[in-house]
Amino acid sequence: MTKLPFLDLGAIQQSYAPALREAFERVLRSGWYILGQEVEQFEREYAAFCGARECVGVANGLDALTLALRALGIGAGDEVIVPSNTYIATWLAVSQVGATPVPVEPIEATANLDPARIAAALTPRTRALMPVHLYGQPADLAPILALAREHGLKVVEDAAQAHGARYQGRRLGAHGDAVAWSFYPGKNLGALGDGGAVTTDDPTLADRIRVLRNYGSRRKYHNEVLGVNSRLDELQAALLRAKLPRLDEDNARRAAVAARYLQRLQAGPARPIQVAPHGDSVWHLFVIRHPRRDALAAALAQRGIGTVIHYPVPPHLQPAYTALGFAAGSFPIAEALHREVLSLPMGPTMRLEDVDRVVDAIDAFA
Numbered sequence: 001m002t003k004l005p006f007l008d009l010g011a012i013q014q015s016y017a018p019a020l021r022e023a024f025e026r027v028l029r030s031g032w033y034i035l036g037q038e039v040e041q042f043e044r045e046y047a048a049f050c051g052a053r054e055c056v057g058v059a060n061g062l063d064a065l066t067l068a069l070r071a072l073g074i075g076a077g078d079e080v081i082v083p084s085n086t087y088i089a090t091w092l093a094v095s096q097v098g099a100t101p102v103p104v105e106p107i108e109a110t111a112n113l114d115p116a117r118i119a120a121a122l123t124p125r126t127r128a129l130m131p132v133h134l135y136g137q138p139a140d141l142a143p144i145l146a147l148a149r150e151h152g153l154k155v156v157e158d159a160a161q162a163h164g165a166r167y168q169g170r171r172l173g174a175h176g177d178a179v180a181w182s183f184y185p186g187k188n189l190g191a192l193g194d195g196g197a198v199t200t201d202d203p204t205l206a207d208r209i210r211v212l213r214n215y216g217s218r219r220k221y222h223n224e225v226l227g228v229n230s231r232l233d234e235l236q237a238a239l240l241r242a243k244l245p246r247l248d249e250d251n252a253r254r255a256a257v258a259a260r261y262l263q264r265l266q267a268g269p270a271r272p273i274q275v276a277p278h279g280d281s282v283w284h285l286f287v288i289r290h291p292r293r294d295a296l297a298a299a300l301a302q303r304g305i306g307t308v309i310h311y312p313v314p315p316h317l318q319p320a321y322t323a324l325g326f327a328a329g330s331f332p333i334a335e336a337l338h339r340e341v342l343s344l345p346m347g348p349t350m351r352l353e354d355v356d357r358v359v360d361a362i363d364a365f366a
Contacts, residue, residue: 006306011349019242033234042237050173052199054206057232058213061160061182064196065093068178071208072154078127083113084334086132090158091315105333109274115143128154133162138279141167141175161284163189164251174201191236250348254283257350264359289340299365308343
């Protein structure tokens with residue numbers, strides 16, 4: 001039986017092999033491996049790609065979120081609105097700056113943060129809103145940004161899964177005050193290690209993040225603030241530069257795979273997460289809901305088809321957040337999603353016949 005992996009990272013990287021080797025050799029020859037020309041060039045190129053004035057490379061996606069919050073002055077005693085349905089990193093960034101995550105339920109059809117529910121969660125301590133562009137689909141930013149302006153709040157977007165996605169025709173990258181990105185290897189734009197960045201139209205904010213990421217220093221051995229060591233690696237920046245020119249092409253291939261899934265999954269108990277008309281998804285994940293999710297995943301595994309659950313336990317029910325006092329049933333929409341979601345194989349190297357194999361297996365299970 002030929003296995004169909006959930007994500008064939010080996011095939012993806014091999015498709016870039018000549019460009020990646022050239023990037024590696026370029027860094028090797030340079031003799032400069034931390035915060036050099038590769039990082040500076042990538043920051044310029046990725047800012048231009050996103051339509052943002054500034055890009056600051058950092059060590060990973062969690063640091064991108066955390067440093068954006070720190071640079072905006074958010075800390076102890078503050079509250080930040082977060083989705084109840086997200087990867088825990090969104091919440092962890094809020095906790096790392098000493099603030100409190102305040103969860104808000106998603107729109108069930110799209111699984112993204114529901115703007116209509118945010119106002120009821122605001123308190124005098126709310127300082128920021130943190131929408132997540134989950135699965136590669138933009139959250140509905142217009143009402144979120146309007147609410148932020150009305151109440152004097154900051155907006156930090158978690159775009160870790162949405163490289164190249166568009167909201168109302170404009171690429172994500174500078175709608176809010178700051179946009180945090182992850183370049184974890186499995187992302188649509190993935191490094192061969194960890195990496196992250198913050199994009200923004202605010203040069204003052206970008207400058208603060210640059211200082212914070214480098215021990216609180218803009219001049220060597222002169223430290224202005226209590227910073228951290230969170231720098232995008234020079235080699236990873238070079239590798240990302242090699243892959244960036246093909247990102248739109250790869251995203252188009254993902255869209256073709258998604259279109260085949262949607263065509264084939266028009267009936268039956270396997271229901272795809274819907275895409276709202278306000279945005280263009282880049283299909284980081286193709287997620288379905290199924291009432292017998294675990295049994296379906298096991299049946300697909302028996303046929304050599306890889307799947308992943310994004311995510312099995314919502315953040316409010318994780319042991320790490322016991323102190324917030326949330327019990328089962330506190331956020332029923334998120335909990336229902338986490339019981340039923342299953343991510344099917346997706347990637348730019350998938351063939352349409354691979355999609356047919358997956359859907360045929362789902363039909364056989366049903």
